[in-house]
Amino acid sequence: MRLDDKINFEASLYDVVTMGELLIDMISIDYVPTLKEAINFQKTFGGSPGNIAVNLAKMNYKTALISSIGADDFGRFLMGFLQEQSVDTKGIQISDTNTSVVFVTKSKENPLFLPVRFADLALSLKKEQLFLIDNTKIFHFTAWALSHEPIRKVTMALLEYARSKKKLITFDPNYRNVLWEKGHDGPDFIRSKVLPLVDIIKPSESDAEHLLGKGSLDDYAMKFKDTGNLLVMMTLGAEGLMAMDDEEIIYIPSHAKEVVDTTGAGDAFWSGFMAGILNGKTIREALLQGSYSAAYKLETMGAVCELPDALTLELWARQS
């Protein structure tokens, strides 16, 4: 895939099907050094795949989510929110354990977090999932969905299935050691078993370092290319992002004007980028739409946001 390529999608029932963690984010109300000092928390809808599905549904794209919740009030809250936002929920399973919760410190830089994961891991393989993948243009998943059994084997099965159906496969390798089962070599597993099946990834610098070992940005570029036929978009925080195809590395500066809340900025990027390629833009143009979307989200509180259409967004970004 090249930066100036457009992707031709066949007409289908869904634009994007996302898969992975669906959970309650409990975010500290105050800026605190650690969760020990945090006193008050706010409960919000959480999990990157759900944020992307909601952002895109707000822009009238047809999305569905594959995940698992508990038969409890927190599960009912998540389900109700998805339904209000018109995200298709036939891929949401109800497991007999608790809905997963992640406690997070409010932070302008690196939030600390404490995951208490039950239901989101307890996914089993169901025909509805195959139906969703059959009928989507893009299949998107995350490293959270690989970090534990039983969801890991379901994710791998669906990934193979999506590959066989020639879907565009996007992957967020949001790698966090704390999530992985002890004794399981996450980086090796992702490099050898997952990346060869993926079309587009968006690692952060820290994800790249975890997956490839410490290196320069070009190192990362070369090493990712060695794992498969990947388009790599690497986010560099306040420095913006870089993207690389077989011939070129480009940098796109951050378009952020003011940072109110970093939560969900990466998901806003994915949402804008996907909207771009679904709308017939080139990868290069879609990267810009992703960058504008992340900047737009940074000015508002919360993990999901109401993204404007591409033209409005561009006008907004170009205002000084």
Place this chain on the structure above:
Amino acid sequence: MRLDDKINFEASLYDVVTMGELLIDMISIDYVPTLKEAINFQKTFGGSPGNIAVNLAKMNYKTALISSIGADDFGRFLMGFLQEQSVDTKGIQISDTNTSVVFVTKSKENPLFLPVRFADLALSLKKEQLFLIDNTKIFHFTAWALSHEPIRKVTMALLEYARSKKKLITFDPNYRNVLWEKGHDGPDFIRSKVLPLVDIIKPSESDAEHLLGKGSLDDYAMKFKDTGNLLVMMTLGAEGLMAMDDEEIIYIPSHAKEVVDTTGAGDAFWSGFMAGILNGKTIREALLQGSYSAAYKLETMGAVCELPDALTLELWARQS
């Protein structure tokens, strides 16, 4: 044991050793019908055995707690709080799972709650626990400590040990179906295996109904007596409490003047009652001190409280 008995305790290092759940209470800031509607939460020190240990330590009794926390920020918060309050923590284990959390709706009547229990269940048998029981006057535990393995077998072992050492054994049968492992008959287990080893219990009406089946208050009295040589103190919410020995049933009206927060009222009762018997009062007198303590706690927010000495408390209670 009779209502007019005083209990003679031998001099010992600890007054009360409590055992059971130590966890984070996440209480909704607003009154809400269910946790689905709750948005903001406050994190507090939680778990009945810890509340009692803290209340009594604030009154200068020597207390220790047997429980288990995770090696995470929430565990460090709980441990730090116990140490600040001068509760002995040599019985606190650090397990390799997450510190337990319970989400609770703020309520003036029956709070709804969602337990996410990991570390508090993961207790193993250690010599420190035997030391603590050897050196205490009262050993107190809760139904939470019986609801799951592995803590159930540790609790039973320590209960037998405390019995063999002729300690006064008090038990809070705070029974909640949702806590018990599926397929485990909690009421039968408590009636047949636990109550015969216990000296004093404080069931609520709802606990009594769960453990004995629906009945009148006298039914409960008779049936509890059949399970062993028990002193039964039954709390009746706003109606106060009743207590029964082999010959007598007495009612003590509630001394509550104003209800600000019901959290920890039962633990304040236990704390006042224990302070009474430790101080050489009769059971009947100690029941009154427990009742005053619960009323005092109801006027303040939070699960633990600064209880006045018996005389001050009595003067306070007798003010109209």
